[in-house]
Amino acid sequence: xxxxxxxxxxxxxxxxxxxxxxxxxxxxxxxxxxxxxxxxxxxxxxxxxxxxxxxxxxxxxxxxxxxxxxxxxxxxxxxxxxxxxxxxxxxxxxxxxxxxxxxxxxxxxxxxxxxxxxxxxxxxxxxxxxxxxxxxxxxxxxxxxxxxxxxxxxxxxxxxxxxxxxxxxxxxxxxxxxxxxxxxxxxxxxxxxxxxxxxxxxxxxxxxxxxxxxxxxxxxxxxxxxxxxxxxxxxxxxxxxxxxxxxxxxxxxxxxxxxxxxxxxxxxxxxxxxxxxxxxxxxxxxxxxxxxxxxxxxxxxxxxxxxxxxxxxxxxxxxxxxxxxxxxxxxxxxxxxxxxxxxxxxxxxxxxxxxxxxxxxxxxxxxxxxxxxxxxxx
Amino acid sequence: xxxxxxxxxxxxxxxxxxxxxxxxxxxxxxxxxxxxxxxxxxxxxxxxxxxxxxxxxxxxxxxxxxxxxxxxxxxxxxxxxxxxxxxxxxxxxxxxxxxxxxxxxxxxxxxxxxxxxxxxxxxxxxxxxxxxxxxxxxxxxxxxxxxxxxxxxxxxxxxxxxxxxxxxxxxxxxxxxxxxxxxxxxxxxxxxxxxxxxxxxxxxxxxxxxxxxxxxxxxxxxxxxxxxxxxxxxxxxxxxxxxxxxxxxxxxxxxxxxxxxxxxxxxxxxxxxxxxxxxxxxxxxxxxxxxxxxxxxxxxxxxxxx
Numbered sequence: 001x002x003x004x005x006x007x008x009x010x011x012x013x014x015x016x017x018x019x020x021x022x023x024x025x026x027x028x029x030x031x032x033x034x035x036x037x038x039x040x041x042x043x044x045x046x047x048x049x050x051x052x053x054x055x056x057x058x059x060x061x062x063x064x065x066x067x068x069x070x071x072x073x074x075x076x077x078x079x080x081x082x083x084x085x086x087x088x089x090x091x092x093x094x095x096x097x098x099x100x101x102x103x104x105x106x107x108x109x110x111x112x113x114x115x116x117x118x119x120x121x122x123x124x125x126x127x128x129x130x131x132x133x134x135x136x137x138x139x140x141x142x143x144x145x146x147x148x149x150x151x152x153x154x155x156x157x158x159x160x161x162x163x164x165x166x167x168x169x170x171x172x173x174x175x176x177x178x179x180x181x182x183x184x185x186x187x188x189x190x191x192x193x194x195x196x197x198x199x200x201x202x203x204x205x206x207x208x209x210x211x212x213x214x215x216x217x218x219x220x221x222x223x224x225x226x227x228x229x230x231x232x233x234x235x236x237x238x239x240x241x242x243x244x245x246x247x248x249x250x251x252x253x254x255x256x257x258x259x260x261x262x263x264x265x266x267x268x269x270x271x272x273x274x275x276x277x278x279x280x281x282x283x284x285x286x287x288x289x290x291x292x293x294x295x296x297x298x299x300x301x302x303x304x305x306x307x308x309x310x311x312x313x314x315x316x317x318x319x320x321x322x323x324x325x326x327x328x329x330x331x332x333x334x335x336x337x338x339x340x341x342x343x344x345x346x347x348x349x350x351x352x353x354x355x356x357x358x359x360x361x362x363x364x365x366x367x368x369x370x371x372x373x374x375x376x377x378x
Numbered sequence: 379x380x381x382x383x384x385x386x387x388x389x390x391x392x393x394x395x396x397x398x399x400x401x402x403x404x405x406x407x408x409x410x411x412x413x414x415x416x417x418x419x420x421x422x423x424x425x426x427x428x429x430x431x432x433x434x435x436x437x438x439x440x441x442x443x444x445x446x447x448x449x450x451x452x453x454x455x456x457x458x459x460x461x462x463x464x465x466x467x468x469x470x471x472x473x474x475x476x477x478x479x480x481x482x483x484x485x486x487x488x489x490x491x492x493x494x495x496x497x498x499x500x501x502x503x504x505x506x507x508x509x510x511x512x513x514x515x516x517x518x519x520x521x522x523x524x525x526x527x528x529x530x531x532x533x534x535x536x537x538x539x540x541x542x543x544x545x546x547x548x549x550x551x552x553x554x555x556x557x558x559x560x561x562x563x564x565x566x567x568x569x570x571x572x573x574x575x576x577x578x579x580x581x582x583x584x585x586x587x588x589x590x591x592x593x594x595x596x597x598x599x600x601x602x603x604x605x606x607x608x609x610x611x612x613x614x615x616x617x618x619x620x621x622x623x624x625x626x627x628x629x630x631x632x633x634x635x636x637x638x639x640x641x642x643x644x645x646x647x648x649x650x651x652x653x654x655x656x657x658x659x660x661x662x663x664x665x666x667x668x669x670x671x672x673x674x675x676x677x678x679x680x681x682x683x684x
Binding site: 005007008009031032033034035039042057059061062063064065066067070071072073075078079081082083084097099 | 405406407458459460481482483484485487488489490491492493494497530550551552674677678680681682683
């Protein structure tokens, strides 16, 4: 079989989609619809929605390069008819089915199609949730709707009871701007996932919703939501009461996390006069730095990993020899060390000096350790 | 009420096989129209087995409380899927029941295009039809949808996947339906009870010159039209060479036995004609293939693959 290739017109559209999309789209697999050709013209897109993923198959036709693609939605979305109401709707101009006047030479087409379909899907799920006959849910929706960007979906598995999922974006802060010099391509956000079981008519008091904090994965470099404890949900509470308190707590913790970047930066800067300029350092989140150091003729590297809870938690250190290698040809490293004198109340320059003093002693042990394992490998 | 559920969809084995073959032999995706008829049948399948009748009576199946609606797919039209569906079919003996979509290596779920096409077919009143043996005036939309696909992975044994649906406007859903495959054979005899061997004469566009030339004249044809008609007639005559009616007359009657040689001669000529026809088909097929390959090259060029 010939080498699989993506036809250029399709590749251009796919590239544009992946690089320009405001949310992260993944292309899961690509396959060829032709029998004789190995042109990859069909693929699955994994699109984030409501803190979950939806998978849509996009079907191009390599044999007819100018024909519009087709989309197959997920198995549970059989009733999603994005362009059904358009025929008779009055605002038909604003929502035109883009597949009717498709132009495959325009690389932005797939991008705008996916964006539009996702918006329509959001509206479709919202409509489904609003049709659920549950008084508490109706109340929650009416009080929450003033918030922008809420996504919701109704899960209707046969083997599971019906649930309504909300993804509530928290904090009206631009986290990308708060972290100076961040290179995040997508807007960082923290969401509260709220899952309501759909109440049966005769159940007594409504049970508490399942709550979970979810953040965009890149945010972990600055703030770990796992360290955040959600305030407890009181009986008879509603979202509108719960959210402000949660947001206040979250905001102060995020501000701490952002200011913690500065203290980490100061530590790296304080280490520089002692060890010399770092060979490598994380300039944005200041989570790690590597210094080249020597003791006599023994040269080694010091990897400093600074935790999010700095200065409460001390940095962990790893030494790596630049002269000794193990049997696999990899440089010999020391185990992670956090066992050295530390106090969060020290000045940053004190901390740096203590680390330096510790390394001065420790490197001799490490040299011995290297020599021993080096001899063993001979 | 034009959203009646269709209880049964029948298709002859050859028709289904032919659709599957079209998909399998085409290099890309195809789609097309499903033609046939829909009829009410009030026949209740009587069974000696008491239990089964009791079952069907107790279950709330729609068959129990009224005449069943059966759709029979007798014919189809197929084209590559980048062309629009040819909605003007001129086959007076069948109605448009719905359409089919054959896609290579895709999940068997109606796609965005499938649902929009079905919706627009069903919503356009001009495609609605009246079922046979209908007791009330009734018009049904062409709501059938047949989805075909080839398997994702190459297998030693070729399998074809297909699923039939009826689109229901009232619930806005594609209801999966089973396809009854009707073959010829003793076990399918009952299906041919209502069979009537009437086949429409294919509509030919060429003019027949002859006794009713007067009627033709009334149409005040253009010169070009007449010329073309004459040319068509000449071609027809060429095909019928050696088969003049007068000659055929000799084969009838009491002295037909004397004309065995004549008959054999005719037969030979027929064979020669068939042979030349087959050659013609072969030649034109290779030309079509050549053109297809050329088109493919052009399409590749358009796609920037060269």
